[in-house]
Amino acid sequence: MSSATDTMSTPHLRVSAEKSQQDLPNGETLGRAPPPKSSIEDKFFWTYTEEPHRSRRQAIIKAHPEVTKLCGPEPLTKYVVLGVVSLQITCAYLLRNNSMLSWPFLVTAYLIGATANQNLFLAIHEISHNLAFRSPMANRLLAIFANLPIGIPYSAAFRPYHLTHHKSIGVTGLDTDLPTALEALFLDSLLGKAFFCTFQILFYALRPMFIYSPPFTPIHLLNLVVQLSFDYALVRLTGSYQPLFYLITSSFLAGSLHPCAGHFIAEHYFFSNVKKGGTESIRDLKTSNGKKNPIPNLPPPETYSYYGPLNILTYNVGLHNEHHDFPAVPWTKLPTLHRIASEFYETLPCHRSWTWVIWTFITDSDAGMWCRVKRSEGGRVVGGGTKTSGRGGEGISAASVKPEEEGEDGWKESEIQN
DSSP states (O other): OOOHHHHTTSOOOOOOHHHHTSOOGGGOOTTBOOOOOOSSOOOSEEBSSOOHHHHHHHHHHHHOGGGGGGOSOOTHHHHHHHHHHHHHHHHHHHTTTSOTTSHHHHHHIIIIIHHHHHHHHHHHHHHTTTOSOSSHHHHHHHHHHHHGGGSSOOHHHHHHHHHHHHHTTTBTTTOTTSOOHHHHHHHOSHHHHHHHHHSHHHHHHHGGGGTEEOOOOHHHHHHHHHHHHHHHHHHHHHTOSHHHHHHHHHHHHHTSSSGGGHHHHHTTSOOTTOSSSSOOOHHHHHHSTTOOOOOTTOOOOSOOEEOSGGGGGTTTTTOHHHHHHOTTSOGGGHHHHHHHTHHHHTTSOEESOHHHHHHHHHHOTTSSTTOOEEBSSOOEESSOOEEOOOSTTOOOOGGGOEEOOTTOOSOOGGGGGO
């Protein structure tokens, strides 16, 4: 972690004056809130502070106003999507006569299929921010096309949950990326964490159903019809179910024990309790030979970036602080954003290996399911829908949620100024 002098030059999270001036219960550190009442012993880091990305975005724009010129669609995205979709359909066709247990099927599904489908998951992530075309409808249609090799309809459902995650990061009952207390209670052990990492794609698919439900729209229906029609045509034209099994197996492996799947954990689980090194900031690596330099009473980071070679396969999703700070900046320009605002990003703890993240998350008792920052208030719902209380006593009041304005569609360039 960065040194005390380094942190003086970077923006801090803003804390409610009323909360910060009070004596916090049980000797908690500044900004830490007591967990909500629950029958489950809650070990998450509950906080009064607002999410960090808005404050840092404002500070970066003030220091480097030129970063706003990086916003806007990236034309290259549609060509990458076309290439990866073509690759997966070709592999599926070539494996039409191979058993699911044969080594060509399994090796191809893990090395090529899982990597390709993780790439398509993240293409849909990129497209959900309207960063492939200027037309919102063109982005929706490209996301449905990118969905084809995934095998199950996913893109339309993903978008409202993901944009709500951005505008409600850490807000329990809204941010479906957060594990519930019930999940953490049963899975915070070596075997439990190994199970979670192996089947994490199922957790991300099923958890939102227990949190809240956005409305079913014509885009959801189109995604469903196109995907099922594609699956049916693939089976009929090849005369085999194996191509479809290949695509679904690739999707499962993409969210399982695969190096690229490390980003799911690396992005928002904090590793500040881990005693061995591995998440030092870039500045620490340059100035202190990689020695960990913890700062007492500093709240754990909510978001980590990853600076490693797998970013080239994953739309630079590893630059996750940069992405959350500026969701309107496309994947090709996130490295430029990092370079321009390096004094803000090089002091933050970061990852250098997603494989290390998975291994440490499973095997280290100081990392795990409870290592998430949560807040009980704030946030905005994107796409409307009915919000329900979460599991394990983690529901939030409807009064604390600001619904998305009628007709607003994703992120507008002007919004990064707010």
